[in-house]
Amino acid sequence: MDLEIRHLRVVCAIAEAGSLTRAAASLRMTQPGLSAQLRRIEAMLGGIMFDRQQSGATPTPFGELVIARARAILPGVEGLLADTARATRHSSGSGRIRVGSVGAPLLGHLLLAVGALLPEADLTSRCRYSPVALLDDLAAGRLEAAVLGDHPGQELPQRKGVACHTIADEPVFALLPAAHPLTAQDEISLADLLEEDWAVPRPDGDRTREYWASLCASADRAPSAPYEAEGRQLIEIVRAGLAVSLCQATFIEVPGVAVRPLAGNPLWYRHILAWHQGGPLAAVSTEILRRVVDGYQAACSESPAYARWRELNPRAARPRGCTADRQAGTAPTRPPSMTRS
Template sequence: MGEFVDIELRHARTVAIIERAGSISKAAAELNIPQSSLTAQLRRIEKAVGGQLFVRSPSGVVPTALGEHLIPMLADLIQRADMVIVEAAAHASEVFRFGNAEWTPPSLHSALQSSLPAAEVQTETLSPADAVEAVYRGWLGAALVPSMSLVAPADLPETVLDQAVVVREPVWLAVPREHALTRRTAVEMDQLATFRWVRYARNHWFHPIEKHLFDKADCADPEVLHYVDGHHEAMNWVREARAAALTTPSGATPDVSLVPISDTESTEMLLVWRRGSMAKAMLSRLVKTVRGYYREYARTIPRYWSWIKEHPGDFPELGRTIGAGRQPVVSLASALCQDGPTPSSA
């Protein structure tokens, strides 16, 4: 039997990816290596553990009896190693890295830095799926992403990440500033078929939400001018091409108009972090600061803020201060006193 000490963490990850993918070819594609190289690597791993881990067939691979015994142990090894990386990074560095989907305004960085004065805050904009992966790997301390069902890898262990709802954002219509619909209280779903549209690329997290709304409006094949890769690009097309787009209110820009849609859908915006990676007090400050930041940002969108005040039941995470006066989001004392569920109850 081979020496088990020959098995390295990278070998454990390789076995886990093969088991999850269900075939050598799919795993090779995920790892971006030739299938022959992965097959040779698997043979070396199996030689080290003293037997086959998988039974190969034209339809894929399934674990052998030895595989069923060892693969869960290798998966546990990976999880423990990742936790070591997270803990070591937390103690060895005073940098807190925060990820955000779509775009990260300087005011968000300032709010985070004020609430976490003991750390140097670094912010990064990246795709939601990449942000979730980075949090899982310990490369980010936390990230603000849309609903996990839209962006999280299907194989992500549920026990590794925790999350708190920041807000449930409605999906609204964005039109040029002087458009006649801007005087309407709301538009009906069946009116969506009358516009020229800017839509989101099929690999963008917002695309499934957009598609669901078009299907709901019996508007599965509208006139489309352009497919975009983000909300701000969509808003540029709304302004310059006189088109319409669906968006969350926080995804709009001041040079377009927002119109509520009757019977619309909402998407959860989540704060995601790795379980056990932060002290409870720090986590509480972070959650409340991000919620406070969102509340202050919503105030800069007049129609949206009015809507929030008129429908407080739709925004429970923003707390009782919806109807109160302005509170500086950058104040640590204010962040600690804001209402709303704790991370454990969110």
């Protein structure tokens, strides 16, 4: 893991709050998640930065050194990002459309929608693991639109000037080797899956791994996770029969792997389309949203396991992107399907 600006922000937030609990609240993270991230930062830098006691978190001499440097660096970096964002907006005008995405099935549909509605635009895209980083890019004007995602209890923070609309809430499914005995079942219990070795994403890209762990804790057992990978590498580990994992319901099965629903639908994922309210896409946002929802419906039909699940759960599977459910300054809502028993 390389040191990033957000790591310096985390260190400064803990120092300013005086405790991990208060810092986690200000950063919209869980306290265990923040504690784990701090340990990774300390391991990377080679020293303990905070003396952690019940009364709070006090910087160590090593921590005071890091905090002082971070406080000196961050204003300059923030100023650089703000200045370059303004310069880019001024030079690009409405002719340049920059789109971002997390790993989700909506990016292609978003690009097609923008290209059809603004055919003269210079359209570019980039992908990142962290939806918060993309949200920050939208708020700063470094992106015009983005495909985002979050989980229950990990809702993305609001950003001034950014409209966020839920496309759909979908369950998280099990990803297994095609020859695994559990594939004979129509749905798989989380407890049975926890008997296997897992392949999991790295903990620093987004909060997916943290969410998985929190739900597994409800089964009073942490998964054995000897393999850390993402994307194609994770699929190859599962295909080789070395581990199981989890995936979005819209994941398209490839030879060698199988996708099955989890019994009781204990885990969920929310697909979100977001754009800058002052950008060139605001005027065509309704039509873009409609086209992306249509694209999501097509992606659902391409996943046999999800198509079957939707037939059995028609109300829970209904997309929600045709009407706005969240804009800047308003709180997100969850449909009944997101309530876990």
